[in-house]
Amino acid sequence: MRISDLLMNKTYLNGIANNKSRMDLLSKQIASQSSILKPSDSPIGTARVLRLEDKLSNTDLYLKNIQNSFGFVNETIRGMESIETEITNILVKLTEANNPINSENRANYADQLEHALNSILTSANMSYDGKYIFGGTAFSAQPFVLSNDRSAVLQNVNDISGKSLVKIGNGVNLKTNISGAELFGxxxxxxxxxxxxxxxxxxxxxxxxxxxxxxxxxxxxxxxxxxxxxxxxxxxxxxxxxxxxxxxxxxxxxxxxxxxxxxxxxxxxxxxxxxxxxxxxxxxxxxxxxxxxxxxxxxxxxSANQERDIFNTIIKIRDDLKNGLNVNDNDINDIKIFHQRLLNRMSEAGYTYNTLDNTNSLLDNQRIEIESMISAEKDVDIAKAIIEMQNYDYLLQVSYKMSAMILPKSLLDFL
Missing domain, CATH: 2.60.98.20 (Flagellar hook protein FlgE)
Incomplete structure (x- = not known):
């Protein structure tokens, strides 16, 4: 079979064009560090990458929710620890106040209860990032206020029973707050x-x-x-x-x-x-x-969990002591019941924190795994791509030299 000059010309030119096209593709992959520049490069790979990137986006959202919740839960625990310290001290003081030896000091114990009440009220109105810790989902005003005559603590908003739910997984919502209704109501x-x-x-x-x-x-x-x-x-x-x-x-x-x-x-x-x-x-x-x-x-x-809340129970005991009366055993028992409820809520908050921490570690590991899968699907081996591009460049230079020797001369060579 006779190989014409025209056929040789086309063959060399096609080879040169292919080499240039391959070098251009490798250059773009190296620059973008991705082997998939458009969906047609790998339809199956593109679909897999899109699924993995969507999962990665959701994982990042869950991690962000968890990070935002850590501070709130920590502040909730801190507030309850402060209240628990005051309640423990109150129970000690009430035992002392009922001792006949201290009957002359009841007014002093009443003053100590007043200070404890102020401290508990301050903790009950704690806020974090613009949200009242024990306000449920009501953020417009602090949940509890002391009346002007200091005779009662009043609920300052209509509803403090709201639950703050945080999405930490696909279809998984975690309650991160202890509402005022749960603790005090x-x-x-x-x-x-x-x-x-x-x-x-x-x-x-x-x-x-x-x-x-x-x-x-x-x-x-x-x-x-x-x-x-x-x-x-x-x-x-x-x-x-x-x-x-x-x-x-x-x-x-x-x-x-x-x-x-x-x-x-x-x-x-x-x-x-x-x-x-x-x-x-x-x-x-x-x-x-x-x-x-x-x-x-x-x-x-x-049945009711209490006759009156802890604030107004303390106020009643304070007023009894001011009037020279012994502390009623029922009132002391009410404080003990609240103390147990407080400990239960502290345990619940601790469990919530541990759940957030464990889920955070799990999602961190999951994120690394997803990134690894995305990388395996679309990332370019830079060193390999550079060597391959150098090989194509070498072949291109050889093609140029061979074409100069083999392709027929044109009229331009004689001008």
Whole structure:
């Protein structure tokens, strides 16, 4: 077969063009440090890189959320530790105050309780990064204030029971706060069950004594009316000592068809409600999580975790001491109950911190692994690419020399 000059010309020119194209590609890969410059370079690799980069972005978001939460949880623990120190000292002082030997010094002990109250109130109103530690999700004002006559500590916002949830994983939300309602608030727990065989329209009633910030007594009346097999209507009213209704409302309760557990209150997936009457200084949580529907006889009861909060218990003891009275054993017991609740919440906050720390370490390792996988998929071996580009450059120079010797002369050579 005869090889024409034209064929040789085309072959050499194609070789030179291919070498230049390959050198240009290697140059761009070295500059970008990526072997995938456009999706068509590697469709499968591009898809894998996009998935990994999306996962890396989510991991970075979770890590940022965790880092932002560390300070808040630390400050929460610090605040509770400060309160715990004061409560421990108060219990010691109350033991001393009830000793007959110290009967002449009760006014002095009352002053010490006043200082302890101020310290606890300061810790209860601590803030971090513009958020009140024990304010739930209410950030507009500090959660607790002392009345002008120093006779009561009042809740300064309507609801301090909000939960601060932080996303630390795919579908994983961690509660990072201890709300004021959980630590300081009065929680009424409704317990028991309704008989599934009860007729529609049947009524079940219960009641509980509640107290305002000043220790005034009110009666909470609760009435449940069966609306359907899985729905009840709850009507509550708060009545003062003169039989005047100061607050009332009606709630729709929905129960799970199979388990009989409460699943919704007024169409919302909640099992507790915050009841507030700012005009009467009443604030408490009604927890309905423990009621349900089953085949047993209808039996409903309600109990409170405390008569009054720790602030106003201390104020009552302070005033008793000022009046020369011994400290009531029930009041001391209330402080001990709060102390145990405080220790439980401190343990919960410690668990939250450990969860954040462990998750942070796990995500750090996961991030390194994802980056390694992305690198293996698209990164360029710079040293190898440079050597390859030098080889192509050498071949290009050889091609230039060979073409100069082999390709036929043109008329320009004779001009």
């Amino acid at each position: 009065t929680i009424l727990t409704q317990q028991g069950s309704f008989n599934s065989a009860d007729a529609v329209g049947s009524l079940t009633s219960t009641n509980q004594t509640v107290y305002d910030a000043y220790g005034n007594q009110f009666n909470l009346n609760l009435e449940y009316e069966k609306v359907s097999d899985k729905e009840y209507k709850l009507t509550y009213s708060i009545v003062d000592s003169d039989s005047n209704t100061v607050k009332s409302d009606t709630l729709n309760l929905s129960f799970d068809e199979y388990s009989g557990n409460l699943i919704e209150i007024n169409g919302s997936s909640a099992t507790e409600i915050s009841i507030n009457s700012s005009s009467h200084k009443l604030n408490f949580i009604l927890d309905l999580n423990a009621i349900g529907i089953d085949s047993s006889s209808t039996s409903i009861s309600v």
